[in-house]
Amino acid sequence: MRRPWLSLVAATAAMLITAAPALACGGLIGPNGAVNLLRTTTFAGYTDGVEHYVTSFEFAGGGGAFGSITPLPGVPTDVVRGGDWTLQRLIRETDPIFDEAFAAFDAGGESAREAEVLLETTIDALDITILRGGGDEVGLWAKNHGFRLPPDAPEVLDFYADRSPIFMAAAFDADAAAARGQALGDGTPVHLTIPTDNPWVPLRILGLGKADGELVEADVYLLTDIKPALMPNAGAFAESDGLILDHSEGATESLLDDLRSDVGMEWVPDEAWLTKIVVSSDAGELDFDLAIDASGAGRPSATDAGYAPFGNNPVPAAPVALYLLLAAMMVIALPIIFDRWVRGASRTPPLAGA
Amino acid sequence: MRRITRIGSTAAALLLAVTAVVGCARSAQTITITIHYSAFDPPRLTVPRGVPITFVLVNQDPIDHEWLIGDASFHDAHRTGTHASHGGVPSEVSLPALETVETTITFDEAGTLSYVCHLPAHESYGMVGELIVGG
Numbered sequence: 500m501r502r503p504w505l506s507l508v509a510a511t512a513a514m515l516i517t518a519a520p521a522l523a524c525g526g527l528i529g530p531n532g533a534v535n536l537l538r539t540t541t542f543a544g545y546t547d548g549v550e551h552y553v554t555s556f557e558f559a560g561g562g563g564a565f566g567s568i569t570p571l572p573g574v575p576t577d578v579v580r581g582g583d584w585t586l587q588r589l590i591r592e593t594d595p596i597f598d599e600a601f602a603a604f605d606a607g608g609e610s611a612r613e614a615e616v617l618l619e620t621t622i623d624a625l626d627i628t629i630l631r632g633g634g635d636e637v638g639l640w641a642k643n644h645g646f647r648l649p650p651d652a653p654e655v656l657d658f659y660a661d662r663s664p665i666f667m668a669a670a671f672d673a674d675a676a677a678a679r680g681q682a683l684g685d686g687t688p689v690h691l692t693i694p695t696d697n698p699w700v701p702l703r704i705l706g707l708g709k710a711d712g713e714l715v716e717a718d719v720y721l722l723t724d725i726k727p728a729l730m731p732n733a734g735a736f737a738e739s740d741g742l743i744l745d746h747s748e749g750a751t752e753s754l755l756d757d758l759r760s761d762v763g764m765e766w767v768p769d770e771a772w773l774t775k776i777v778v779s780s781d782a783g784e785l786d787f788d789l790a791i792d793a794s795g796a797g798r799p800s801a802t803d804a805g806y807a808p809f810g811n812n813p814v815p816a817a818p819v820a821l822y823l824l825l826a827a828m829m830v831i832a833l834p835i836i837f838d839r840w841v842r843g844a845s846r847t848p849p850l851a852g853a
Numbered sequence: 854m855r856r857i858t859r860i861g862s863t864a865a866a867l868l869l870a871v872t873a874v875v876g877c878a879r880s881a882q883t884i885t886i887t888i889h890y891s892a893f894d895p896p897r898l899t900v901p902r903g904v905p906i907t908f909v910l911v912n913q914d915p916i917d918h919e920w921l922i923g924d925a926s927f928h929d930a931h932r933t934g935t936h937a938s939h940g941g942v943p944s945e946v947s948l949p950a951l952e953t954v955e956t957t958i959t960f961d962e963a964g965t966l967s968y969v970c971h972l973p974a975h976e977s978y979g980m981v982g983e984l985i986v987g988g
Contacts, residue, residue: 612951635951638915642950650891650970650978653914710977 540586543700544722545793546768550693553581555686566646568637569667570659570704573695575629578667580622581688582761589720592754593746593775613640614666623687624676628668634660641668649708658703658786658805667691690763699803700789702778711783721774722750722758722767723793729776730790730799730806740787741780746773881905881957886920886968886982888948889913891975893920893968893982900960901987907957912948918975920946922958922968922984931971960986 544551550572614632621627628644630637634656641648646668659666669689705715721727726747731740750773759767776789790803882901886908887894900906910920921931922944931945939945943956960966963986970980 635915639950642916647973648916650916650972650975650980652916654890656915708974 540590540718540720541700542586542589542720542722544767544771545698545791546722546724546766546771548694548696549766550691550695550698551764551766552691552693553585553688554691555581555586555688566641566671567667567669568641568646568648568652568656568704568707569669570663570701571629571665571667571691571693572663572699573693574617574631574665575667575691575693577690577692578618578620578622578627578629579690579763581690582764583688585758585761585764586688586720588754588757588761589773589775590718592751592773593720612636613643616640617665622689624672624679625687625689626670626672627689628670630666630668631664632660632666633657633664637664637666637668644668645670651707655703655707659701662699662802662805698791698793699800699805700791702788703786703805705778706780706782706785709782711781713782715778715780715782715785717778718745719776719778719789721776721791722771723774723791724768724771725793725795726772727774727791727793728797728799729774729792730801730804731787741778741784742789743777743779744774745777746775748773881907883907883909885909885911887911887913888918888920888970888980891916891918891970891978891980893980896982897985898982899985899987902960902963905957905959907955909953909955910946910948911953912951915950917950917972918948918980919970919972920948920954920956920968921971922966924964924966928967928969928971931969932976934971962986963988 540555542553544553552571552575554569612635614630614636616628617631618629619627630640632640634653637660638648638653638656641652656666700719700721702717702719705717706713709715729742729744731742750771754773755767755769755771758764772793778785786805788803788805790799790801792799882904884898884900884906886898888911891914908920912918919939921928921939923931927944936945938947940947943958946954946956948954966984966986968982968984969976
């Protein structure tokens with residue numbers, strides 16, 4: 500095992516105003532190739548070398564079939580229906596406008612070249628398939644199974660397959676959901692158990708099908724044994740890359756107790772660190788993922804973040820020019836400040852009675 | 854004797870000219886256009902007028918594409934067209950994922966045309982190329 504790490508779950512709680520299901524951490528592909536994902540919420544928990552990934556697919560009305568492709572850091576050993584309120588409880592923990600957030604969440608032929616199917620399961624109106632293959636194989640499988648991938652899909656699939664050739668394809672049949680009696684906003688949570696020593700959260704996939712200039716918004720919750728080191732370093736000076744460190748502190752006992760009491764969440768440890776990353780980025784600039792090191796070593800992997808050698812973009816360098824400019828300003832300003840302080844001190848009147 | 858020589862020279866010149874014209878007309882060209890990550894390569898081409906050009910269209914992507922070549926009005930029609938697929942017309946080609954398709958076209962008029970993929974969002978993503986037909 501390369502390093503023990505964290506928990507991270509990435510999920511989706513997108514609210515679609517019109518006819519479409521809201522998805523999680525994958526790219527949402529409509530029947531016309533359009534991607535209608537507005538905002539996602541994801542939770543990833545990592546402890547004892549196992550990632551628990553929880554995401555929700557919500558029925559937001561309309562008909563037809565929709566699909567989602569989600570890159571995964573490893574092969575899941577289990578894919579089951581997730582707990583009913585884990586994501587909502589996390590939002591309540593970190594969002595000061597709980598009522599609004601909670602309400603929003605609730606409202607809400609060429610077979611030889613195809614990817615290898617590792618696992619198939621159905622959860623409510625979702626047909627879930629775990630695939631192993633390169634970008635071409637996964638893309639071809641998706642095409643042959645009714646997914647109409649957007650034009651940026653070939654590059655994005657290769658971006659992920661170079662690091663981890665494991666994907667989750669989820670087909671959502673809105674007609675079947677309606678037939679099942681699912682009401683507008685009903686969600687289907689999915690919980691994947693993934694043994695891995697390779698912690699990262701897919702972010703670039705959130706921009707799938709979006710044009711440059713379109714905003715990608717997502718909330719990513721991480722639950723790790725200790726405070727994680729992140730790349731990109733959300734919230735750090737001049738290094739945020741559209742990521743905002745919204746919450747970072749030890750998880751409260753009440754949160755952990757509540758999470759542990761949800762279905763399939765008994766793995767939640769007694770102590771953990773809760774991190775919330777808010778993604779608010781131009782789709783054209785979101786060409787990286789979130790690498791996490793919860794081992795305490797403080798060295799998140801540049802490769803896991805999707806930087807070189809696999810990504811097109813280099814590892815973000817420290818803003819040397821900015822630091823030099825600040826240093827130069829200090830060199831100039833300090834003598835002036837010191838001089839003024841000395842002059843001011845010399846003019847200080849003697850204390851009364853001295 | 855001199856007259857016979859002149860007739861012979863003229864006939865030879867005519868024969869050469871005819872051979873050259875016929876030769877030009879028959880010297881078909883082959884151009885390969887590769888599609889990778891939803892982009893045409895090369896994005897710009899120049900071809901001679903009146904010569905059959907065979908385009909070898911190599912789709913390296915795992916998604917379907919189109920290669921439709923024509924002028925602005927042609928593309929206006931296809932931008933809102935109703936054809937789910939193409940194949941019967943040499944200038945309108947559907948390209949299945951990871952497949953190669955050939956088509957041959959002779960451009961009779963000089964001018965500038967463009968080749969475009971009109972599948973949803975592909976044109977705005979940048980799947981546009983330019984073809985100049987020389988005089």
